[in-house]
Amino acid sequence: MPHITPLAHADSTGDVKTTLDTIKNRIGMVPNLYATLAKAPAALNGLLALGGALEKGHLSKPEAELIALIVGQLNDCSYCISAHSMIAKGAGISPADILAARAGTLTGGRNGAIVALA
Structure with a gap:
């Protein structure tokens, strides 16, 4: 099964770098899931938006x-x-x-x- 290599944080630029920096500042690291999705910024932003929406729900x-x-x-x-x-x-x-x-x-x-x- 082919694998997608995660984007190295040091190689990120622009909006992707800003997003990855925010993730790192928030949780102390950039998980591979996010680093991999950073190669498709729309997918990364979609996942983050979904997570943000779910945080506003009724579950703690x-x-x-x-x-x-x-x-x-x-x-x-x-x-x-x-x-x-x-x-x-x-x-x-x-x-x-x-x-x-x-x-x-x-x-x-x-x-x-x-x-x-x-």
Whole structure:
């Protein structure tokens, strides 16, 4: 399967560089997903706009991460599982709840219902 090499941050220019700088300043790094999409700036900006729209929804950051964890697990995406486990920890989700969400066994309350629905 062919792979697209991520754009090196040092090689970015113009609006793409500004966008990547913003991502780096916000989360401390530029994940490969964003660096790869930077080769198609419309796709990168679309993904960022979608994320911004979802942040304005009714789910809290921890709730959104619970969904990302179970979806990453169901899709067998080790990159997603790793990234969202780190983000979930930063959002205050305990290591036990991270593992339970990935396994689909998180129970009780709204968080359990969110994972079960996802």
